Amino acid sequence: MPYILILYYSRTGATEALAKQLARGVHRVAGMEARLRTVPPVSPDTGSLPEIPDAGAPYATLDDLRECSGLLLGSPTRFGNMAAPLKYFLDGTSGLWANGDLIDKPAAVFTSTASLHGGQESTLLSMMLPLMHHGMILIGQPYSEPALTRTRTGGTPYGVSHWAGEDAGATLSDDETTLCHRLGERLARLALTLSHSGDTAHGTGA
Template identity: 50%
Template sequence: MIQSSLTPSTITIIVLYHSRHGTTQQLARHIARGIESVEHCQASLRTVADINPDDAHPTADPIIEIKELKQCDGLAIGSPVWFGNMSAAMKHFWDQTTSLWISGDLIDKPACVFTSSSSPHGGQETTQQSMMLPLLHHGMMIMGLPYSEPNLHTSFKGGTPYGASSISKQGHSGLDKQVTELAFAQGQRLAKAALALSSINTSFP
């Protein structure tokens, strides 16, 4: 993503993900593209640390630091489907955010979720719902994908009203075009909401 110097009017949205085989990482990048298509919005791609070092996969994106969440204006989080739930690494990260919950640092910030699975019935929607739970406890404002997105009606490779998703077999490279368009749209919608909320908060201290 573009790493230009920030201006006072620029807002930052974190795209946080855990990816085992790369599909969730690809979705994160398309969401980040959607965010940065909105003027004055910058995406910050971050990942979470694997619990078991032997499971770690190389990534070009830095591991998230909890303090970064205090400073962001919005958040998108993504995880592959693990038995209908978010991955252990993503859950472990959120289990360490009690200090943010106590201080209320994430209250009223917009957020969205995204996921990927290797089969149509892998548990995408329950995984997305599992990622929403800590966000709700933090007081965040969760956004999905409305059916005004045409691809949500016709895509067979992913996409849910809960957020962007992908169905792809392990080892297959590239995402379906409709899936990438939905991810882009989700990032764009999140950015517009974050920008509007930021403007409101600036105008009415």
């Protein structure tokens, strides 16, 4: 079955909480699955890192990315940018770029911050840049989503976000959760539509 890759890095669990709610949204679309994957921390002694995480999602491979129908990319904010482990993984995707493996696949981004004005929007925008180089189709949150104008926590038109607060909490607000579900569902529907469109263009459609 085709799947949406939900690829993220999470240190305290807040970004992981977003990823899990996005997966719920993806699963609302019949014929599309969600595949949760993370990346290992950046370490000067990478050889000592386990091949499989002790808990949570498995580490992503390039094949996970190559074979996905769409991508949801998530990171906590680090000085208004994505975290180094996720950037490190993306820096290793030049082979996919050279082959055009991700061209015309839909993608969206998500983030979490400890402070409300701690760089959510700049992080989301910076995460879009490598995806644009890969030729992906970027989508955001339309203002037809009532939660986007109602939220008093996270939520941007550039992608879903979470305001964790000083305690870096992983508990999402109702509006943040709703926006996760809606974005996951929207991306999955678009991926399914594009997939069917591609089948028809190649003479394999119904």
